[in-house]
Amino acid sequence: MKMHRFTFIALLLVLLASCGGKKQENGNADKAGEKKTLAFTLPEVPVMLQSAEDRLHFVVNHYWDKFEFKDTAYIHVPDVTEQAMANYIDLLTRVPQAMADSCVTRTLQSASAEPKMLDYFVETLRKYLFDPNSPMRNEELFEPVCRFVTAYASADEAAQSRARYDLKLINMNRVGGVAADFVYTLASGAQRRMHDLRTPYTLLLFYNPDCHGCAEVLAHMKSSPVLTDEEIMKQVRILAFYPDEEHEVWENHQDMIPSKWINGYDKELTVLNRELYDLKAMPTLYLLDKDKKVLLKDAPVEQVEQYLAQVLSK
Template identity: 20%
Template sequence: MVFRFCLFLFILCASVLTNAQDTFAYDIKVKFKGIETSKNVQLAHYYGNAQFLKVDSAKAENGIIRFKGTQGLQGGMYVIVLSPSVYYDFLISGTEPQITIEADTSDFLNTVKFTGSKENEILYNYRKYLADKTNEAMEVQKVLRTSKEPLVLDENKRKMKAMQEEVNAYIKNTVKTHQDTFAGKIIKINMEPELPMEVPLLPSGKKDSTFMYRTYKNKFFENVDFSDERMLRTPFIQNKVEKYFKDLVYQVTDSITTDADRVLRLAQKHKDVYRFVLWMMSNKYENINVIGLDGVFVHLAENHYLKNADWLDANQKAKFQERVDILKPIITGKVMPLLILQDTLGRDVNLMDIKSKYTLVYFYRYDCGHCQDHAPDLMKFYEENKDKGFAIYHAGTHETGDMKEELEKTKGFIKKYKTEKLINVLDLKLRYDFRKRYDVYKTPTIFLLDSEKRILAKSIPLEDVKGFVEFHEKKLAAKK
């Protein structure tokens, strides 16, 4: 009797252990025809449109890859990565414990089958439908390109129009039928907003030429669910925001900041989405090469990071505040902050006292390789442009606290590179921290100023100055 009880207890414990080992928060079985045995395969998800974040890996055994884990997967668009250039995407809504994916990798779209995932059935039925209609449309377009028969052309134009109407109706119906699914949201975010068929007339009787643009811009995000953080693990929110700013926003600071605030208000429906969109924008405009847009980052930092970013700790906020304090006084369009350096005789030379149409403030270091290499180009630029109203305030940044040594090495630079005709100055009185005052983290750094010492451009390459000034003068002439 004791033996039977112990045997029963052993079987019971073994069963419990087996069930525990077989219970996973996610279990994704992939059956790929044509995959090599023992191939290492990655499971990852999108994060924005530029990167995959790996979450698991497994080896292929007899054509089967199995990803499993004890912690659930967050919803998003995932990819099975066979190599950097070969991968297949699918959806995880965040609620599926088990999914089976079967496909022939030589024709994934037409052979893929999903078990345990309604989301992917919806998505891939939609993709297959679009692929079929695209093939049909290509045949019609071929006829339109090659035929010269009016009746044939008319017939195929009608076919094309009917096909487009059919596709639009299919997409609308799919989104409506599956509006509560993640797949439905993915399909919807890729829909273009509907526009009116007719353009209204202005009081003058003419058609409103900007009506469609304004309407399209206003409706651009109507198909985006900013409240669903799963969208972060797809490429689509980043794609939409980037397209909006590239195609619909006039690239001047005031327009960009106004539209940035608009998009960020929409993104505030979910904290993580807001955080991502804010990071996207600030990363772009802090490092942008387009002259005159430096005020965008300052605006984002002041009005969003320093006000709403509760995910930042005190040190991180202090760093943002420091960047604002540095950049705000030297935003393009502002008058250059006070700069009084000394010439090699120790006399003060106030930047504001220089009378010229344009002034280049050229921050350099005597021991900087780039500065030494570019010194001949700088002198050539001066000789070619001195009669066009250019002055060059050649400002040496100090490296040590020994200003006697600084002065001698600066004199050596001036003599060696023959910059005597420039306004050669340095900070003999140690008044300035050039990094914190003028954002000079590398040399050479160039500020281009107008006659009133307003900043026209900063961190502009010397070779671009002439072209920029010509463009600037054309703009001024157009306003007259």
């Protein structure tokens, strides 16, 4: 379904509440003899909350107060429930992480009143926050979901096992931690260690030449005003790394990689066999600092460009 950003709606709600607007009426309330209309009702912000931050925090903390978690009919109306979830996620990105974590956990506790609803919430949050193709992907927000499932006594073993594995991926090469080292092999046969690269910034590009998405990202990078800027690239080394086993595929597509980049492959398949990186989707980009600490994990190329332009442009 199409996702709409919540910013304008949230600000409008905040402004109306701060002006002492009339109490919101629920136009979808049941009437005698009429079929109930499913709708999502936002919380009413107390007039005494004056600052935008306080009003935002109230909405996030009370977002699901009027939602009927036991009514499984909501599972089948994505225009209501899934859209509400997408808007909720957008709001969660605008509050402190500790608050977001507690709100997610509390929401799942409320959803657990009905097992089917809890399953729906977990799956929907996973779809938006952990699917590699989701524009709203956010591992930090998904982590409390995994922790809740692993600790939830009524969760089946399959769900708990998947949540434990997702947590493993989340904890792998986290932002702020040192990226896992690996050996790359060059076309000449020479081998080098990634950690031995001496440069203020290292951009890792895990790719597959046969991957359509990889071709698109490569084309973007090769024409990027940031990643082709001579002054910026004096401080950045790009390591394009092929982690899969079909060496001939890599060898036959070496011309895809610009000569100024490092182009290597994993001769021993160490990265995949030891699961050193989360590579469930290609391409995958990591930006590292001079100490090989992760600055950006599995980031869109546009985010990499924005970061480098901000810190390196004069």
